[in-house]
């Protein structure tokens with residue numbers, strides 16, 4: 121039903137050439153063999169004709185019978201034939217050998233080119249992956265890199281007192297001026313209670329008020345958030361957002377801040393109810409201090425001190 125499967129020739133041009141040459145070689149050897157047999161028979165025949173039948177018995181060259189010359193001449197021809205088959209035209213000939221050699225060289229060169237190409241591709245991939253890794257590392261570093269300098273600004277007594285009954289304990293004119301000068305044009309982050317201690321929002325600053333209340337109402341332009349992280353996020357466009365208090369917010373943000381601007385009031389305040397957290401001197405280094413004495417506008421001596429995180 122299915123018949124015989126048709127044989128598909130798998131012999132290529134090169135194999136065909138090899139077969140042809142092998143056949144040619146067989147023919148060459150066959151001819152040499154026939155030549156050898158004819159030579160033996162011929163030599164025997166000539167010897168018999170000369171010595172038995174006496175043909176050309178008297179014909180000599182330089183004293184040697186002609187038959188010796190004839191057999192030697194034939195032997196020479198046979199030797200030439202033999203050399204031509206087994207030495208001169210060995211296997212498929214010089215041209216064929218040269219052709220095969222060139223073919224081999226070309227194949228090797230092609231292989232080298234392919235290997236080179238593969239190597240270059242591999243190298244490209246490695247370089248790309250390395251570059252990718254570097255870009256990733258840089259991107260990660262950029263992500264981790266803080267884009268702004270979160271700054272805490274506070275006025276605190278020697279005992280870290282900062283307020284009482286939701287108000288400041290002192291009135292220091294130069295401190296207020298400095299507060300205005302440093303914070304103007306920036307985002308100011310504060311707890312709800314500090315915000316409520318102001319008669320109205322401070323001019324020329326973006327207020328961010330932190331409260332746990334859901335529907336806290338504030339004047340237009342005041343940003344209300346429900347936690348410190350959102351407050352910092354809301355100020356991300358600012359190169360130097362300020363945390364301006366009060367006690368609860370200072371406590372939560374001290375570990376996150378990069379810079380402290382402290383007005384240290386050189387006095388203690390026993391009746392204070394709100395305090396700034398202790399500054400860990402191992403974490404912070406003082407980089408600037410400007411001291412101010414008591415005068416008619418300032419009831420306490422104080423120092424403007426700047427700390428940077430170590």
Ligand SMILES: NC(=O)c1ccc[n+]([C@@H]2O[C@H](COP(=O)([O-])OP(=O)(O)OC[C@H]3O[C@@H](n4cnc5c(N)ncnc54)[C@H](OP(=O)(O)O)[C@@H]3O)[C@@H](O)[C@H]2O)c1
Nearest residue numbers: 275282283286287311312313314331332365366367368369
């Ligand atoms: N000396 C200074 O430089 C200085 C500066 C600023 C303030 N102060 C003084 O500090 C005092 C006020 O400080 P304070 O500690 O009482 O209050 P505050 O820190 O100003 O505000 C506390 C309020 O913030 C909200 N809050 C705090 N943490 C929160 C969180 N993690 N998530 C959501 N909301 C959060 C809560 O609001 P809700 O209750 O609405 O949820 C909380 O009641 C006042 O006496 C003020 O005059 C002094």
